[in-house]
Amino acid sequence: MNTLVDDAKQHGTAVGLSVDRITINGGKPLQGRIELKGAKNLVTKAMVAAILGDSPSVLKDVPNISDVRIVRGLLEVHGVRVTEGAEGELVLDPSGVASAHMADIDAHAGSSRIPILFCGPLLHRLGEAFIPDLGGCRIGDRPIDYHLEVLRNFGAIVEKLPSGIRMSAPLGLKGAKVSLPYPSVGATEQVLLTAVLAEGITELSGAAIEPEIMDLINILQKMGAIITVDTDRVIRIEGVERLEGYTHRALFDRNEAASWAAAALATEGDIFVGGARQAEMLTFLNVFRKVGGAFEIEEDGIRFFHPGGELRPVIIETDVHPGFMTDWQQPLVVALTKAKGVSIVHETVYEQRFGFVDALVEMGATIDVHKECLTGKHCRFGQHNFNHSAVISGPTQLHGADIEVPDLRGGFSHLIAALSADGRSTVSNVGIIARGYENFITKLELLGADFELAG
């Protein structure tokens, strides 16, 4: 397995970021306007969906992030021709889809979580698939048991090898009744990408219904799929014989929007996030307001700002949509260190997502992590030995320190911590942030941050 430093270098290099560290002089409010592109958690899946079409697809608002680069590389080793159109536009031509050579595919092992979603499309197109080791953030065990079970339900034969997973479907894939034990985003996408061309009807219960999944459904419908989203997390898919390419503008990145909103609050700043929309951020906006943040919703984006006065503590439980998204908690925790009183964040989606708080504590925050489900709701992790509830007592003034990015969202929270701290901080392994934040260095510059690049 790659070390964190290798990961950071790989992700940084993929988007042309040649530095490992940023030295930040904190204490300056972030102010100005930035623009969002499409969501990391949709764009990469939309790219995979292009394999299902029998003509090229055009995807707009594709961000320059390393996860997109990695998926592009994987598509190319499978014979998909990927070209760039206008700014932020990718043309994906699947007419040459072929089995990848092991050596080529190995180069992509361990880089992102997306390879597992190639299974259904490749089984339809080629009758076989080989999936290398998966990467993604190290925030828990992240098993793929639901994915494998789903694929077996459709008739795939799954063989686990030391280097990855081999799959075949000698009799083709057939629609199935599938029930997920937990509304997993990835496993729901696995069902969608497999069921659309499977013979017959698929009924998925216990589905995840995140906005990025709904946008993937929009794309599949444009391609010719028949998908019904019922109440109570049930999705019905009627398999069709062929799909065509799509043209689609990707849904904006609501996780990036929430991150910049938290940055505005923690630095007492004022950031207009172009492209952000209210509907997909309702839950975040409620919490942001309760903490004492202010926002103005405009047609072309949302202005997030600190209106003055004291920030207030909150109790949050992360959850599947429409709950408070797990990817929002890390940046917000930095703002909560400045709230007067005791906040609690109960992480119910991943068992180990509080690794990033060690650095905040080193910077002067008062944060204790606990194994118990501290908000009252019992989650899957309550009976185990996982520190999955955090108690944040404030207000505290953070001070500069040398800190190391542990994962994508934790990394962004470290940037915010350094920007809001007194004095100088050095944040290393910043390449990991390039997995999901397009041009974050340029955006920091635009917002008036005081920093130097090093390493």
Ligand SMILES: CC(=O)N[C@H]1[C@@H](OP(=O)(O)OP(=O)(O)OC[C@H]2O[C@@H](n3ccc(=O)[nH]c3=O)[C@H](O)[C@@H]2O)O[C@H](CO)[C@@H](O)[C@@H]1O
């Ligand atoms: C690329 C992408 O879109 N990543 C997002 C996606 O990750 P991802 O799709 O990996 O997350 P899931 O929704 O699948 O995971 C949720 C929970 O289900 C568990 N699980 C999942 C699959 C499985 O086979 N077995 C199993 O036990 C996971 O360990 C985790 O505890 O949704 C997460 C939850 O909104 C987000 O934090 C990630 O940003």
Ligand SMILES: C=C(OP(=O)(O)O)C(=O)O
């Ligand atoms: C956990 C995340 O992503 P991934 O699933 O790609 O690791 C994230 O975007 O915060």
